[in-house]
Amino acid sequence: MDKDYSLFFAVLFGMLLLLMALAIGILVFRTMLRRPTRNPPLVPSDDGSYEVGGKRVTCSHCGSRNFAAQEILLNTWLLSLLRIDWLDSSATVLTCKNCGHLTWFAQDEETRSHESD
Secondary structure, eight states: HHHHHHHHHHHHHHHHHHHHHHHHHHHHHHHHHHHOOOOOEEEETTOEEEETTTTEEOOOTTTOOOOOEEEEEEEOOOHHHTTTGGGGGGGEEEOOOOOTTTEEOOHHHHHHHHHOO
16 A cells, blocks of 8 residues: 655645744744843944943953954854844954953944944
8 A cells, every 4th residue: 555645745844834934933023022232332442442331341361451352143053053143143252362361242233333334
């Protein structure tokens, strides 16, 4: 008794596509509803130092004030699995040029877009 499983696999594949579309829709909707944070901007200066909330950033390990800034994605496994990592949040990381210690800062989306201009 040979059965034709092509209809079964077509329905299963359709359900899988529907579930993936639903997951992506939920993630996009969640991102749109994300409450905005009220973090102070990270302000760079000409000498390689940074200021946050009116206070200069100092390395907690060596006390240096020279940093290199980089924006890092905070990946989640589901968005990485679906290859839509761009929906994930990001943070600015300051790396101490003296000892390499990392200091993380969460920032508002508006702040990040103004800094790149």
